[in-house]
Amino acid sequence: NAGVTQTPKFQVLKTGQSMTLQCAQDMNHEYMSWYRQDPGMGLRLIHYSVGAGITDQGEVPNGYNVSRSTTEDFPLRLLSAAPSQTSVYFCASRQGPSNQPQHFGDGTRLSIL
Amino acid sequence: SQELEQSPQSLIVQEGKNLTINCTSSKTLYGLYWYKQKYGEGLIFLMMLQKGGEEKSHEKITAKLDEKKQQSSLHITASQPSHAGIYLCGADWPLNTDKLIFGTGTRLQVFP
Numbered sequence: 001n002a003g004v005t006q007t008p009k010f011q012v013l014k015t016g017q018s019m020t021l022q023c024a025q026d027m028n029h030e031y032m033s034w035y036r037q038d039p040g041m042g043l044r045l046i047h048y049s050v051g052a053g054i055t056d057q058g059e060v061p062n063g064y065n066v067s068r069s070t071t072e073d074f075p076l077r078l079l080s081a082a083p084s085q086t087s088v089y090f091c092a093s094r095q096g097p098s099n100q101p102q103h104f105g106d107g108t109r110l111s112i113l
Numbered sequence: 114s115q116e117l118e119q120s121p122q123s124l125i126v127q128e129g130k131n132l133t134i135n136c137t138s139s140k141t142l143y144g145l146y147w148y149k150q151k152y153g154e155g156l157i158f159l160m161m162l163q164k165g166g167e168e169k170s171h172e173k174i175t176a177k178l179d180e181k182k183q184q185s186s187l188h189i190t191a192s193q194p195s196h197a198g199i200y201l202c203g204a205d206w207p208l209n210t211d212k213l214i215f216g217t218g219t220r221l222q223v224f225p
Contacts, residue, residue: 013136024135033213035215040122040217041217042117042119042201042215042216043156043203043214043215043218044214045213045214048212054161058212059214069220073192079193090155090156092156092213093182099144099163099203100145100161100215101146101158101161102146102156102158102168102203103158104148104155104156105155105156107154107155108155108210
């Protein structure tokens with residue numbers, strides 16, 4: 001079972017470049033989320049979606065866009081990359097609302113020079 | 114998230130020792146999750162707690178949620194090198210808004 005798949009696993013960008021981090025899940029989960037992980041900061045929620053066509057902001061949404069055209073896919077876009085966006089990005093999904101655990105992808109390690 | 118405080122931030126223990134990691138909130142927790150992350154990898158779900166006073170165990174790991182549902186602890190008995198990693202608590206925040214937020218994590222090292 002694939003679960004949550006993130007691509008790419010590693011990426012280096014220059015300041016100002018744009019990029020899309022891909023996330024796909026094959027569990028038919030309605031809820032999907034993007035987090036970033038920085039040293040000493042734990043996981044911080046960027047954006048999340050409760051179903052196709054519905055997205056909302058998390059704790060740190062600035063500089064990121066998302067869309068949810070299908071249940072399976074939830075891409076994260078960096079329109080103009082900044083060094084402060086250097087981080088490890090995790091995509092997660094869960095079947096329903098609260099009281100259900102999230103399933104995580106393996107992460108994308110992104111460096112902005 | 115500062116709304117979920119974890120302590121300690123890091124822990125170094127000798128193999129065979131017991132240890133406890135705490136997760137504290139100023140608000141009532143609805144759905145408390147514990148995850149483990151091996152260095153450089155994704156998060157693995159360990160346990161979920163929902164009710165005040167609830168306790169769950171899996172192998173040598175026990176998680177508890179206090180009666181007020183504002184604090185959870187994760188206890189590892191007779192630690193092994195395989196327990197090393199980052200432990201994160203997460204919570205549904207606030208109830209029914211579909212956001213799951215996390216604490217700052219506890220880095221555990223176990224040496225022989």
